[in-house]
Amino acid sequence: MNVSLVVFQGPSASGKSTLQALLGLPRIVTWTSRAPRAGELDGVDYHFAPRQTLERMKDAGDMLETSEYRGHLYGTSLASIEGTARGAGLRSIVLDASGARVARALLGERALLLGVAASRAECEARLLARGSDAAQIAARLAGYDEEIAALSGCDLIVRSGDGALERAGEIVQALRPLLGA
Template identity: 80%
Template sequence: MNISLVVFQGPSASGKTTLQAVLGLPRIVTWTSRAPREGEVNGVDYHFTDRKVLERMMLEGQMLETSEYRGHLYGTSLASIEETASGGLHSIVLDASGARIARERLGDRVLLIGVSASRAECEARLIARGSDIEQIKTRLAGYEEEIDALENCDLIVRSGEGALERAGQIIRALRPLLGAAAAE
């Protein structure tokens, strides 16, 4: 396999980040215009910057994808994606649009893993995280679009209705196939 980037995509709260952590690959750090939350570290959790810098990066074509959520920009720089082509195996969580663009740019070097869970399961997870009704509505607004886009994935893992542990087992089974060392 000549895979350099594993992309997890699926609806909000479907389990993408959890499964990304289970795979245990170095992850691509994305950008945001929001301030760091308590405990977050610049360059580890996100590249934190102001909105003007991200807007300039977008205008100059330096971003693979961007989105706006709750008044803040989030995105992935092209430089970080292109670095994966030459420097080992990495992973990232992207929405359907970002995943499509990553596949267009890197072709077969991208493994798209779709993560699915029912809308009710995603909503329950968001409630458990302390999200309010408006946040839940906003985060699940693209649920159907994200589910429909899973048809473009190389592998779809179901993580809802108590299946998150089984999904983790499937992802752990991929490690040797990808040449990834087992995560601690």
Template identity: 85%
Template structure:
């Protein structure tokens, strides 16, 4: 199997980033216009830049996908996916459904689409545990139904809700030998 990129997708707080870390692949670093939080490092956690820079990159067609959350832009550069496609090594990324479709179109079978699902109530509880306020939770889960429906396009769907996160970890770890890890 010649996979270059493992794409994690699913609703907010479904466990995508947790399972991405369990897989242990180098991740593609995405971009944001927000300032770094305490402990975050430019080029490691995100590529931190000005909103105008990201808007210019979007207008020049240099972004695979972008979204806005709480007044800040977030996105993935097309170059990062193209680097992976040209043999930069096996990588992973968390994408929304539209970005995942573009990555799949660019990489074909070299992209493994891994959907992560959890019940809306579980996602809401996780967001509450992270300290999100009700307005933030509503915004983060506004697209929940669409995110769940989009999992239909994934190669594998892992359920991480209702106490199944440990089982989801086991499934993701079982993928490592298939990926040559």
């Protein structure tokens, strides 16, 4: 069975987006009601929109799935995922555990769930480096244990240890033949 969607899942600042960029597949851009971080671009990192817009899309049946995460609403639009079920080329997406379950239900084995793990201390240091304040870091790490435990639902787990970016890149590149990419 050919993989059509690589789903990155893992705790905050575990390195999901970094590994996704290293893999270099077309990305499905999801929606969020949270504010952009410094350097994040609308339509590139996320579609940034007010919560009401996301709720309207959800009520109109335009969302495949939505998820509440740390006080914000996230969601994958049906339009963005269109074609994936028909095998219109290999793509990637970053989702939490509930979103990953929806991807699995929709695509079965054509979704490859890739868990990204890093230690709590590594995630904390990266959040600090990303400019988060103490309250934001505490909120982000509150779900750490649960998010690590949820990686048991993944097909494969990559450890994104500090200083291991190069190695992570190699691991991700090693996936390419497996994916037919």
